[in-house]
Amino acid sequence: MKLTTAILFTGAFRAVVLAKQNGSINFEGFKVYRIDTSDVADLKSTYDNLSIIELNHNRNHQHGSSDTIDIAVPPEHVAVFDTLDFNTTILSRNLGADIATEGSLGSYPELDDDGVPGLSWFDSYHAYEDHVRYWADLQASFVNNSELIQVGSSFEGRPIQGIHLWGSSGKNSKPAVFFNGNVHAREWITSIVVEYLLYQIVTGYKNDTAVQAALDNYDFYVLPVVNPDGFVYSQTTNRLWRKNRQTRDNTTAVGTDINRNWSVGFGGDGSSSNPSSETFSGYQAGDAPETAALMEFAQTLATNKGIKLYIDWHSYAQVILLSYGYICDSFPKNIDRQISLAGETASRIAQPYNTTFDYGPGCLVLYQSSGNGRDYMTDAAGAEFGWGIELRSTSYGFVLPANQIIPSSVEIWEGMKYLWANM
Template sequence: MKFTAAALLLVAPLALAGAVPKPERKITYDGYKAYRIATHGDAKSVKGKLASFAVVPFNLNTNEHFDVAIPGDEVAAFEALGFEAEVLHNDLGADIMTEGTFAPYQEVSAQAVPSLSWFDSYHAYADHVKFFNDLQGAFPNVSEIIDIGASSQGRQLFGIHIWGSGGKGSKPAIYFHGTVHAREWITAKVVEYLAYNFLTQYSSDATVKAIRDTYDIYILPFVNPDGFVYTQTNDRLWRKNRQSRSGASCVGTDINRNWPYKWELTGGASTDPCDETYKGKAAGDTPENKALVAFTQSLTNGKGIKLYIDWHSYGQYILFPYGTDYIQDVAKAEFAWTIELRPKGSGSGGFVLPAAQILPSAIEQWEGMKYLLAVI
């Protein structure tokens, strides 16, 4: 496939003292039309026919279908191929523009709980930080903001730790990750909703009380903060982190494929720095993964990890190891899952999920977590 500049943007070189670096242009995707193409078991043939198009790929597992965006000036030629295809976006750029109309964060007074209106819209990264600080500030005796390290661009890898009657750090860990892949905005919202309810429903819901009295809960909403910020400033479909590497023209590593366990095996990850699944030069060589490994090991060395979930979008799947190998085989989590959130099929938004689906997505995951944590 021929990839657009969206996947190949170069990081601006370090500026000399006093110089102002030239800003990167913003990718708008105006006029792009996105499709889900049925492969009928012949992905190779479909890929061959797409080779001449400036395709922006959405999905990496193409066994059943390709989800791709096509530039507006190539749509007629693409449709003339006669693929069995459903439309994901009639105008990807317009949908991104609508999704990116952020509501301002509603500031709260000291020890006041943020409003549930937070989940009516997507928000800028700085507002996510405020939300977590305010949420924790409303429950200072049973929660804390944790800092596990820094990203490649120096942003704090923060999270929230929540506990119950046993006291801080006294129980096995429930451990959640969000926004490993930068473009998966819905994941941050879902884990924020989980944190919100674990804190606010303790005194009113017997199931929540039992969960918190049985487990310590650790939620990291932004494993990849640099990439997330970049999706809001430059390229909504950016996936990797923003780490530049000596000798490489392309930027970014897939943090999820950088874990230092079975890293050397072929298949499932790429050694090409320009690839969406680039695994890095060496196992665990991203700052983000180094921080994650150290923090994860601290949980293992403490009371252990009962359940780990890495939240992603999209497709509506629950995936089991192997795929979260380090957490199960090295960190010894009893359960290690990946959950792929909404949407499932065509016409639902792909990575660019309408804001109206934030709360329904979060509620269904919350109900599932309450049930799961009550029975494991």
């Protein structure tokens, strides 16, 4: 059966037509390259001519500050691309095979005697509805110290939800630790790593003194999937979808980059006013319903007990991003303290498996990005530490094999235990 439907994939600079099979885009034969962009003036025309999909930008300080971009090239254009004179390394010879290796969505685990879903949850990625069920089960097993929360609704009407957890002083009595996962739809590792942190808190509070101290000192507000529409779309239709699924008048392009739609630095460099762009900011700050809900919730936390730590979870640059992203020559007042905490957090993350995380102000250590969440938390919600963390892996990209969920979680847990005890 031939099922070739032309659909629009919003690439970085233009819409690209890809073949759809069985309702979802088939990435069989796509080759993934890392291009050294140090002395490349203009990639745009190449992207346009070869229907290239842009993945991540990277900046590698440990190896001479070279800037690179990772891209996926469709099979019909690989031969032509290989004749071009770029300085590249091959990250993957077949993205379709990587997606197969990533593994299919797993089944729901049995609950243990305390009603907690078993650790086999972390052996695979999961469908969105199962994540919703997971949060409910985890909360129900920890009923005296937690509640389910909903901060708003997505463009397609899904609840933006998660768990609020507290310690011995009771609900709403301590400064907030506020986590957002899966703002970018294709970054699947982020929601499940955040769930591992939740699992460790819920199961550790009984007898782990480090967990007790953290939860007794802070109210945790954890939203593992703040872009549910995009996340579902990345599972049903396009594994590499990034933005939300918001439609706009007068364009067929779909999706706003929620992490360019916040009010601080809105519309500046490192965001785009073009609805087809992967970094489309929207037309006004907060005109994506997901961002509006998160900004409002942040203000509630700010006026309550304040925000101690915000982390927006991303993949895959392996970096701890501090404010600012929207400006490059100005820094938060406590930047020295932030850098020292981030450096030690990175060294704790490295302990289990030697995974290297860079750290520093976003604009310097990765790239300029305006209208992002961490800058909003720093400048508009009074967060002491407004951070983003890009999880592993710089070699696998967004399509991280499921057998790396546990290692990625374990190393981040080590970093978080240090950070919560020392911030």
